[in-house]
Amino acid sequence: MTKPKIASTSLCGCFGCHMSILDIDDRILKLVELVEFDKSPINDIKRFTDRCLVGLIEGGCANQENVKVLREFRSHCDVLVSVGDCATMGGIPAMRNGIPLKECLAEAYLDGPTVHNETGRVPHDEELPLILDKVYPCHEVVKIDYHLPGCPPPADAIWEAVVALLNNKPLDLPYELLKYD
Amino acid sequence: MNLKVDQVVKKLTAASGRDRTRMMDVVRGVQAELGCVSGEAMEAIARELGCERVEVEGVVSFYAFLSKQPKGKAVIRISDCVVCRMKGADKVTEAFEQALGIRVGETTADGQIGLERTACIGLCDQGPAALVNDVPVTYLSTEKVSEIVDSLTATGEPKKLVKTLGEGKNATERIHSMVINNVRKKGEVIFAGMEPGAALRKAAGMSPQEVIREVKTARLRGRGGAGFPAGMKWEFCRKAAGERKFVICNADEGEPGTFKDRVILTECPELLIEGMAIAGYAIGAEQGIIYLRGEYDYLRAHLEFSMAQMHEKGLLGDGIAGKKGFAFDIRIQMGAGAYVCGEESALIQSCEGQRGSPRDRPPFPVEVGYLNMPTVVNNVETFCCAARIVEKGAGWFAELGSKDSTGTKLFSVSGDCSLPGVYELPFGLTISEFLETVGGRDAIAVQVGGPSGTCVNPEMFDRRICFEDLGTGGSMIVFGPQRSLLDAASQFMDFFVEESCGWCVPCRVGNVLIKERLDRIRQGKGQAEDLDYLEQLCETVKRCSRCGLGQTSPNPVQTTLKHFREHYTQRLVESKDGLQPTFDLTAALGDAVEAQGREPVFHED
Ligand SMILES: Cc1cc2nc3c(=O)[nH]c(=O)nc-3n(C[C@H](O)[C@H](O)[C@H](O)COP(=O)(O)O)c2cc1C
Ligand code: SF4
Ligand code: SF4
Numbered sequence: 001m002t003k004p005k006i007a008s009t010s011l012c013g014c015f016g017c018h019m020s021i022l023d024i025d026d027r028i029l030k031l032v033e034l035v036e037f038d039k040s041p042i043n044d045i046k047r048f049t050d051r052c053l054v055g056l057i058e059g060g061c062a063n064q065e066n067v068k069v070l071r072e073f074r075s076h077c078d079v080l081v082s083v084g085d086c087a088t089m090g091g092i093p094a095m096r097n098g099i100p101l102k103e104c105l106a107e108a109y110l111d112g113p114t115v116h117n118e119t120g121r122v123p124h125d126e127e128l129p130l131i132l133d134k135v136y137p138c139h140e141v142v143k144i145d146y147h148l149p150g151c152p153p154p155a156d157a158i159w160e161a162v163v164a165l166l167n168n169k170p171l172d173l174p175y176e177l178l179k180y181d
Numbered sequence: 182m183n184l185k186v187d188q189v190v191k192k193l194t195a196a197s198g199r200d201r202t203r204m205m206d207v208v209r210g211v212q213a214e215l216g217c218v219s220g221e222a223m224e225a226i227a228r229e230l231g232c233e234r235v236e237v238e239g240v241v242s243f244y245a246f247l248s249k250q251p252k253g254k255a256v257i258r259i260s261d262c263v264v265c266r267m268k269g270a271d272k273v274t275e276a277f278e279q280a281l282g283i284r285v286g287e288t289t290a291d292g293q294i295g296l297e298r299t300a301c302i303g304l305c306d307q308g309p310a311a312l313v314n315d316v317p318v319t320y321l322s323t324e325k326v327s328e329i330v331d332s333l334t335a336t337g338e339p340k341k342l343v344k345t346l347g348e349g350k351n352a353t354e355r356i357h358s359m360v361i362n363n364v365r366k367k368g369e370v371i372f373a374g375m376e377p378g379a380a381l382r383k384a385a386g387m388s389p390q391e392v393i394r395e396v397k398t399a400r401l402r403g404r405g406g407a408g409f410p411a412g413m414k415w416e417f418c419r420k421a422a423g424e425r426k427f428v429i430c431n432a433d434e435g436e437p438g439t440f441k442d443r444v445i446l447t448e449c450p451e452l453l454i455e456g457m458a459i460a461g462y463a464i465g466a467e468q469g470i471i472y473l474r475g476e477y478d479y480l481r482a483h484l485e486f487s488m489a490q491m492h493e494k495g496l497l498g499d500g501i502a503g504k505k506g507f508a509f510d511i512r513i514q515m516g517a518g519a520y521v522c523g524e525e526s527a528l529i530q531s532c533e534g535q536r537g538s539p540r541d542r543p544p545f546p547v548e549v550g551y552l553n554m555p556t557v558v559n560n561v562e563t564f565c566c567a568a569r570i571v572e573k574g575a576g577w578f579a580e581l582g583s584k585d586s587t588g589t590k591l592f593s594v595s596g597d598c599s600l601p602g603v604y605e606l607p608f609g610l611t612i613s614e615f616l617e618t619v620g621g622r623d624a625i626a627v628q629v630g631g632p633s634g635t636c637v638n639p640e641m642f643d644r645r646i647c648f649e650d651l652g653t654g655g656s657m658i659v660f661g662p663q664r665s666l667l668d669a670a671s672q673f674m675d676f677f678v679e680e681s682c683g684w685c686v687p688c689r690v691g692n693v694l695i696k697e698r699l700d701r702i703r704q705g706k707g708q709a710e711d712l713d714y715l716e717q718l719c720e721t722v723k724r725c726s727r728c729g730l731g732q733t734s735p736n737p738v739q740t741t742l743k744h745f746r747e748h749y750t751q752r753l754v755e756s757k758d759g760l761q762p763t764f765d766l767t768a769a770l771g772d773a774v775e776a777q778g779r780e781p782v783f784h785e786d
């Protein structure tokens with residue numbers, strides 16, 4: 001029997017959520033027995049090679065590239081999970097949402113006290129994705145099937161969630177893995 | 182220091198006895214005389230009343246009719262009530278914007294005229310309507326706009342806008358208003374007329390316990406909306422311990438579509454005053470307060486005159502109806518534009534000169550109310566009924582109406598019907614009978630009890646209007662076939678978003694989220710799961726909110742979802758590719774295209 005495929009990506013996140021995935025420690029060996037990783041930073045596969053059962057999304061959408069990747073995930077994965085607060089709510093990057101984008105860029109590249117920028121322009125190279133007007137949580141861009149809260153969610157929560165999804169069982173996380181205060 | 186500010190503040194604080202609890206009178210006075218309550222005025226008020234400036238600022242920022250920034254000499258406040266908008270308020274607003282050359286929320290450059298929107302001002306049966314300062318202007322139309330603007334520009338006197346006077350006491354010198362009463366049906370209780378003092382004299386011959394028993398036997402239920410048994414409330418208050426007790430009349434009448442208290446206050450304030458004095462007698466209170474909504478300021482002189490007359494006749498003050506020891510007096514407390522102040526504990530806060538945020542209940546006002554003393558708060562109409570019950574007997578009253586909702590009820594009827602106005606009808610009639618009476622036969626829906634009530638569909642038209650079936654504080658809005666119920670629900674949600682006091686997150690944030698999701702559906706971008714989301718969110722807001730506002734604010738959406746589901750499902754879309762129809766990449770990139778100075782490039786893999 002072929003193993004189900006799983007993919008993951010970090011959009012506008014800090015990779016902390018992926019670190020947390022790695023924090024499942026030796027269970028990663030079990031995971032590899034259970035699934036095969038497709039596109040993911042963990043194996044550095046850049047393009048989808050096949051349809052996946054589960055896609056784990058870290059980070060929200062802050063730029064055009066994030067949207068493109070997220071849409072790809074939607075079209076290649078049966079189930080998408082927003083992992084962590086950045087994916088579910090925008091998280092830390094969304095702190096800029098109260099400030100108009102133009103002001104943010106001006107502060108960063110034109111007017112900030114430590115800026116030295118002789119071009120007097122905001123970077124505009126075509127290789128750089130354009131920035132969205134605000135940071136969007138993933139479910140505002142595509143349909144997201146599940147949300148896993150936490151910054152990052154504990155390794156145990158991620159593990160339990162993935163195992164439950166693979167076995168098509170309801171997820172019963174203990175309160176300690178979901179409370180954040 | 183600005184001498185004028187200081188003088189005005191000193192004068193007003195002195196007039197209110199430098200009493201911190203009378204802050205509302207002071208800030209309202211300062212607003213009226215100086216056009217705003219500036220930071221400087223706040224400092225001065227705080228000094229004179231012996232409180233912190235932040236307390237003054239808290240009050241000023243809470244109420245819609247108070248402001249820190251100067252307003253125009255004349256402020257035109259257009260009612261943006263659903264009903265006024267059905268009748269064309271939006272067009273009128275646009276016409277004002279054009280004629281004045283300003284947008285809503287702005288003031289003309291010469292500081293003369295300001296333009297604002299305001300929540301329902303209780304003139305739904307004669308809308309579109311507006312208040313110009315405290316002067317109600319009714320039956321607005323785009324044609325009348327230039328006339329109004331010209332008159333205001335020429336005279337600066339809102340009173341000059343009153344050309345034809347309304348009927349009844351609206352035409353008296355003290356009210357002098359174009360408002361009409363529109364009483365379409367007089368019933369046995371409120372509008373039947375009563376000989377002045379008849380109820381008070383009867384009460385004076387009874388013991389307080391007998392009065393309470395009479396009200397209980399009549400099974401009188403509160404007319405403000407919730408229908409709590411009035412006699413029971415009075416009894417609780419009578420039994421509660423406290424050096425002093427108070428009677429408060431809730432004349433805040435803020436529920437959109439409600440305007441029947443306005444008509445009572447205009448035509449028969451004496452009946453209300455008798456009812457309040459009887460309540461005072463029953464519970465052992467010598468002081469009463471009428472909490473009058475800021476929008477009804479034009480009725481204040483009239484109410485004061487009525488009270489003075491009652492004093493002269495020995496029906497207020499000491500020795501009422503010739504009975505030694507029967508003393509009762511009333512003061513009027515003006516509100517300043519806040520729907521939530523109709524909630525009884527918020528109303529008490531406001532009477533004490535605080536922000537109108539509701540208190541935790543329990544303890545209920547009957548135990549810890551005004552100045553922390555036991556207090557009865559009842560609706561205007563409830564007091565009137567009580568007076569009539571004492572006068573004519575509980576048996577007479579209990580025979581009217583339905584089993585659990587005795588007596589008659591005043592209905593404020595507006596919307597798509599040929600005979601809008603005020604009706605006094607016995608409780609228990611069906612919606613169909615009601616629609617027949619008010620000329621609304623082709624109605625597709627009736628909003629029973631205002632936005633915080635229920636939107637009923639034609640299959641429910643055989644349901645009965647009474648607390649045991651469809652309860653209402655009196656607001657009845659009829660929707661004809663040309664109306665979009667989702668638009669109305671969205672406007673109702675705007676109202677709640679605006680009027681939430683902001684204390685609890687579910688109400689402050691939840692209502693905004695409900696409104697956003699509803700609008701998504703209205704724009705044809707909603708999906709089936711949005712309905713589940715709305716249902717859950719409505720339930721959360723209702724269950725987790727502290728006061729009646731948040732506990733009912735989801736009703737416009739919740740009840741239409743239940744009774745008019747097809748209005749929602751018709752507009753849903755299905756996203757086959759799993760993309761959110763609400764996300765517009767081009768729009769989201771708009772700012773960057775400007776700031777980064779290039780068009781987006783869409784790379785193919
Ligand atoms: C947000 C809100 C607004 C209210 N507005 C009014 C009002 O304008 N008039 C009124 O009589 N009751 C209003 N009520 C109900 C009062 O809290 C209170 O129940 C009522 O005044 C009691 O009087 P009753 O028993 O005679 O009806 C409101 C309640 C809430 C929660
Ligand atoms: S949720 Fe926290 S850990 Fe995860 S990407 Fe965001 S900031 Fe990093
Ligand atoms: S429910 Fe709303 S209005 Fe009532 S106390 Fe809470 S925030 Fe204020």
